[in-house]
Every structure is written in structure tokens, then in C-alpha cells.
Amino acid sequence: MLYPKTKPLSEEEMKIFCDEYRENNHIDLAMCEKYGVKRGLRNDDGTGVLAGLTSICDAQGYERGEDGSVIPKEGRLLYRGYALKDLCKEAVEQDRFMFEEVLYLLLVGKKPTRIEFEMFKQMITNHRELPDGFAETMIFGAPSPNIMNKMTRSVLAMYSYDENAEDLSLENVLSQSINLIAQLPTMMVYAYQVYRHVYQHQSMYFHFPIEGLSTAEHVLATLRGNQSYTHEEAKLLDLALMCYADHGGGNSSTFADRVVSSVGTDTYSAIAAALSALKGSKLGGANIKVMRQLDELMRSGVNPDSDASVKRALKAILNKEMGDGSGLIYGIGHVIYTLSDPRAVVLRDNSAELARKLGHGKEYDMLRMIEKLAPECLREEMGVTKPMCANIDLYSGIVFRILGIEERLYAPVFAIARIGGWCAHRMEELAFNNRVIRPAYKYVGPENLKIKDQ
Template structure:
């Protein structure tokens, strides 16, 4: 008698054999695998006014490396962050306004907008108990997806895709997402780690970054520098063009005419994937692995030797990758990593974590050069945003369970902006697939 488990293994083996497609077929039929051109650039599939990722220029079909820049509605991210730092203010709410409305708010407009966000934070009556507390889960992003879909049931105009209604829904989700994420985490550790359940209400005059910190901490106390770092993390993760996996997924499902809750849940599902939003966790695991396997974290030769083995696929996960280095678009630098690195340097001094910061900096320098040498590139692989983000979360005492959820809190803004853009286009996104199946004559059950 074949067990159910063995049957499933047999089915899975057949599926794997039948579904494996030879890579040379992509060249044969001129298919852009992963929607990528042969030079690594993305296939042009749409236009957007929301964000622009700049990392190189093209000359005569050649990809010329450039210092990276990220633009939100045409404004350079680095310029905006410099202004926030110079004027000692938290800027995430201003970024939300800019990405949604395509203009920088005046002081009075920003004040009114913050009031709107504050009012939208309130969860429906019994929502916390029914959706989060009574159905705990191990993965916070999954609970966020479930919660977003549950909010559909509380909306009398859930399926209305009029711009005004979608904007209202977007503001509601942007405001509620931090509450849902933190509460879901608190319930998780209460149920699975037997810790006391502590639920703090958001403080009315706090920014989103400040409220995340205050709701996470038993005493609700945080330093100004901590709020500034988390605010920066939210700002740099808010948007990254229309072609990244979760933004594109949001565009695709929005083009079908579906509701806002389904579209944002789609973005969350995409972001959860380890090839997209989970990279910062992989970097943290990699850095811990390096610490465990070399004797002196200050010895650059030891670091180089271990990273060389990593590229050769001999250590860590044996995939031949140094996580946190290199990017699909950025070449010489990732502006998000540059901004985050400097803020991390500042806080590492306050938190007495300078040695940890310098260790990551050595990995960046040595690893970038090794990738250039071993893969025969013309320039060192630059640090991407994930190299320093995990370290920043550590210094803020934010648990690993919330790394991707905080990314999602920020990126809900970008998804919302892209959805508002997509619903103005009545054309459904419907690319083609080349069928490789051969025509066969059907056999009746008794003849097989």
C-alpha cells in the first residue's frame, strides 16, 4: 500500500520533470526571461510618473556605470533627506504626500495631511480581537495580508475603483499598516513565546516612525536619533520604480479592475518572497556566519579569504553570492545604502556598536572588489540597501520578525501611488507566453 506521503512525492517528482524548461529555449524564441534584456536591464513594459531608479546610462547599446540616484516624483531622494537632516525634522509623512499627490506640501498642507493620517489609524471595532488576537500566526507579513483582506469586509464601497475612493482606501491602509504590523508581532510573541501581551495605542501627535518605536517598547521610550533612523528607513523603502516585483504585481492586478485590498495584499505577497523583500534577513544571517567562522573581524585577509570561498560556493548557503552587494539597476552606488550607511555610522557611536559597523564596512569594501575580480567586472559591486538595513534594525532593537513588515509599511505608499496611476489606464496587462506543449489525440479512460 503506497502512503499518501509517497504518492505526493511521486506527483511532485513528475511535476518537476514536466515543468523544467531548458534555458536555451529562451534564446531560441527570443524570450526575455524574468523580463530582463541580455545586458541585465529590464524590459520596458510601462510608463510611470511615481519613481525613477537611475544607475547607469546607455551609449551605443553599452551599459555605462554611473553613481546611483533615486527620484520620487522627479525629486532626488538625497536632496530631500539632506533637507530633513538639516532642518532636524522627520520626513516620511512628507514623502507620503509627495508620492500620492505629485507635489511637495506647504507647512499648512502637511499639518492637515498628518491629521488625516492620524484619523485613519483607528482600526474598526473588534478588528484587533477578531482578526489578529484570536487567529495568531508565525509570519507577520501573512497576518498583514489577512488583515488587509479582512478590512475589505468593513468597507461599504470596497469594490469602487473611482480615484477618490481608491485614494481614501489607500490613506486608510497606509495609516493602519504600522498598527497591524506591531500588534501582530505582539500577539505572536504572546502566543508562541509566552510573553506578556502588551498593546500600546499610537500617540496622536507622533509620526509613523515614532509610533512604531513607542508601540514596540514596553516603556514607550526612544531617543531622537532612533526615530530619525527609522524615519530614514521608511523613506528609502517607500518607492523604487514601477518595475520592482511588488510594484509590478500591484500594477498587473490593478489593471484587472480588482479592489484596493486585493491589490495591496498582492504587493505584500510579493514582498514576502526571499528574492524581493527578504534580502535584509539573508544579509544578517550571512554576517553572523562570517563572524562565527573567522577569528579576527579586523583582519582583512581573513575576511577576504572567507568571502572568496563564499563567491566560490563553498561556504554559507553555497549559492556563490555575497548578500548586500550588487544591484540589478545600481552600478557604482545605491543612494539608499549611502544614506543609510552614514546614519548607521552616527547611531553606532551612540550605541557603542562602532566595531560592528566597521566590520560591515570591511565586508562592503573587500567583497565589492572580490566580485569585480572574480566575475571580471569593470567596477566593484556596490553595497545595496540591504547591507546596512539589518544592522540598523538591530540597533533600534527591532526584531527580525518585523524587518519585512517595516519594509511593507513603507512600500504600501509606493504601491498605492502606482495603483492610483494604473486605474487611470483602462487596458489590462496581458503579455504572451510561448506554448511548448505538443498537440495530442485524447484517449478515453478505458484506452489509456
């Protein structure tokens, strides 16, 4: 970091502090079992601790036996009772954009009538532009090399443009939510264009929102210099947005949103907290690791048409002879889903044709082989016996690459898909739970230290 008028901290100074920290800070994680601590709010079998109730979304990947054991099953993701698989099937068969319908469903609790849907779409369209002077002051004047960072700061800055920012009534929170749902894609595109100009020394271009476009069309039209996109591209992005729209109340970003909402803070702070959680590489950046793993396999000459070739490579990754040294096959396995991740199935089954059409067929084939062979390799090399399926990250990255969306925008696109879910969970938290979320931490540090003369 550069602070022209501030003397930077020297490496020697930082080494002293860091050495002191390492010497004086340690927690023996074996004590978790002694005190019954649920690390990461997870049960011993990896499932989440039950922390609340919700009627918005349910991710199902297993059942419980009479003895409490986990019984694997095909994954289901329900939005207000409707299966994601069925919603996406409806979108494909009727050839229409349905992400906005999913937003309405999550926010209100029911599928909209035709009149309600048209009204809601018009509300989104009417609120895509940012307030006068906002882009110049908050985005152009303060660029960031990280788009998620800039989006978070922009959401927080919207507080200053809202005369009723602290009003927690349903009417006001829903109004704020619709505004943010509409404006976040615009914030993302503007932040990305400024990034390209400042950090990559490229030309930047800004397009005003076009009346009547779906969110998927709006993103592609404003992101691309010529505003050109095909119907097939926009439909694929629409499906991806539907898949990312929500994932229950316990995922990290939504739980952060609920925790912050439970203390009665404003909408902008709550959504900024969710964005901050999603920014982490273990969550919003997971599909980037999938794509870098894929690129290494392709560069190394692994043949996606040969089971033997792919298995050798995957076993090399597990043995830390290839990949990033983590020993992980990215895109495989999930904390909830066992036999299948319904989101991965939707993206896998609907991206093949466009992948081949736009020159990404071999990459797509490699991902299919990873999905097929990774569980076998994990069993043979690591002794993993539990079911391991492909998760959404295995296929979302290739979908974004097919659409010409670069890695820097993977998490931001995830965010513009998820913000409707965040807003729905915030409204539910405010309306029904009415209790500050406050888990406990067991103190295991020193006691009864005496102050001595120095």
C-alpha cells in the first residue's frame, strides 16, 4: 500500500510484532472435542449446526437415519418450495428469462402473476441508474483493483443518498432491497471499467441501461464495448443467475447478512457484510481455482478423451505432484450435497452446446471427465468412501469463460445473483427472529497473570 505522507512500516518492525504474536498466541484445536465446540458451526459429520428457521430456501443433499447417520440422496434446491431444477426447466422449455421471477419469488414468497411480474421487471429497469454524481465521486474517483471491494464500498456509500436509511419498516427495507438489486450490476460494470482504465491502461466505456432488458441481458450489454450478445449467451447467464440466487440461511454470506441484520443495523451495512463474506477465496473465488486447475491440465497435455490420462493427472493432484500443492481437486465435494449438486447439473446440461460452438469443447469435456473420475481417484488414493459429487464451481467458471466474463468478475456476478436472496433473508430476520445472534466462545487463554515491574 502507498501512503505518500506516511512512513511505511519496515519489514524489521513487522517481524518483531509477528514473532511476538506467534510466540504468545496458540489454541490447541484438540480442546474443541473436550468442550463440545462446533468448529465452523459444523457437526462432527460436517453438516451445519441448526441455528435458525427459514421459509425462503432449502438445500437438500442427504437424509438422517434412525441412528443419526447421513444417508446420501440426489440433491435438491428449493426456492420457496419450488425446485430449482423445475424452474430452470420451465425457463428452457418456454425460452424465457426467469431470474427476475426467482427474485420476486424469494422476496415476496410466491410466484408472480403476469401483471405482477411485468410491474416488478419495470421497477428493476427503472432503478438501474445510479444517483446523480455517484459514479463520478464513489467509483471513478476511488478506483480499486478488486471489484468486490469496490462494490462493497459503493453499497455502503448508498446510505448517504437515502433519507430513510435507518428505517427498518418492511416497506422501506423492501424498497431499499429493490434499489440495490437493480443497481448492483451497474456498480459492478462501472467498477470493472474503471479498473481496466486505471490498472490495465485500457480504454473504458460506459453504456446507459437499455429499457426492457433482463438482468442477464443488461449485464452482457453494459459489459461489452459493442453491447452485442446472442440470445443463447443471455439465456445461459440467466440460468447461472438462477442457480446462484440463494442457498439457504446457513451459507457464510447469508449468515453474515443475518447476523448483522439481527442487531438492527441498516440495509446497506447488512448487504455490505454479505458482500465481504462472499469476497473470500474459499467462497466466491472457488471457481477461479477450478479454472486454473483446468488450464494446467490442458497445458500439460492431459487427454480429455482418455480415462487413463485424466486419472493419472487427478492422482498427481491428490499427491501434490500437480496443481497448486493443496492436494485438492477443486470443484468436487460439498458440505450438503452427496450424490449431486442440482446447480452443477443445470449448468453442465445447459452449457455443452454453447461451449462447443464458441471453442471451449475440450475444456468442457475435461470437466465432465473430472466429474466422472475424481470420486474414483479419491477412493483409490485417499481412501475416501463417502459420496463425492461435482459442485457448482466445477461448471460455473466454464460458463463465465464461454460468455467472455473474466476471472476478476466471477465473484461479482455471483453477488448480483445472490443479492435478492440476501435481501429476502434480511427481511425474514427482521420480521420474525427478533433476537440478536450471539454464539459463545470458550476462553482457553491464561488466567491470574500478575502485573510485574518492567
